[in-house]
Amino acid sequence: MKKLIFLLLSFAISLAVNAQGATAGLKAGDTAIPFKLKNVDGNVVSLNDYANLRGVILVFTCNNCPFSLAYEDRIIALNKKYDIMGFPVIAINSSDSVAYPDESYSKMVIRASDKNFNFPYLLDDSQIIAKAYGAVRTPHVFLLQHSDIGFAVRYDGAIDDNSDDADAVKIKYVENAITEVMRGKLVSQPFTKAIGCTIKWKK
């Protein structure tokens, strides 16, 4: 109950901030909002389960967006590389499965199994978490670092600068941000934009 109140309170605070800001959602420096969501293995995963790690690479993605599909292997590679360094991936699908049945929980289970996801893939059925973070498209990454006050957002945006071709990437935004965070530096590019599928909001 305590956690729920905290969640609602955090959400209310973030909405209040958003009402004044030009762009909605969390930005570098903000405190991350905790969540408890159902994983594709049936278990519930909470951000607090990761409290003893250095951070989390939170990725809003989905089953069916061509951009998400183009990045799937890169997301798997991110987890492979950074899980052992204390920054595992958590993926969240917030897309409306009523209008878009390909985004349903059962299709998530199939996708995670087909692609051998080595990280949790969580269902944000109410879309509250996507809205609270200000996730707008897929894939959309939030790099969270554990700190005294809980998790703090250090980076928000795209994975790298080339969705079309992983081999032609020049700047790896997320990897650069993690490197800087691990060295105790401020992230030099804490925010990037990208084209992507819009998260399918419920009507």
Added chain:
Amino acid sequence: MKASAQQYRKIEVADLQELLHPPIDSIYILNFWATWCAPCVAELPLFVNAEMQFKDSKIRFFFISLDFKKEYDTKVIPFLLKNLTNSHVLLLGDSNYNNWINLVNPQWQGAIPATFVVSADTTKCKFYEGEFTEKKLFEFLLPLK
């Protein structure tokens, strides 16, 4: 029926800059879309219809495709020839998005569909991120007439 080969062309970010600064007295509607984006494809017929209704006005419509380059020949151009035969379609293949999204509009987060009204008369400039209904598109365009 004329061949529609001239109806689409490939553009770079520099061309986009030009589109963002239309001549005085002109109003450009820039609709960013892609064949892989279901809501974009769903709203296109509304725009084609609106384009016909605004034919004799100062308003010009440009449909800027953000499709993957590797799908131009197999998917995108066949789609254009079938669905956008009389419209101006521009293929923007620059996937270094972070370099140009803010040029279009700093408030745009990069989700599509996204539609921008650009004009030398800045009071007319506005944008809409998301899929239009027929009613919403009408309300969006009518004040420009």
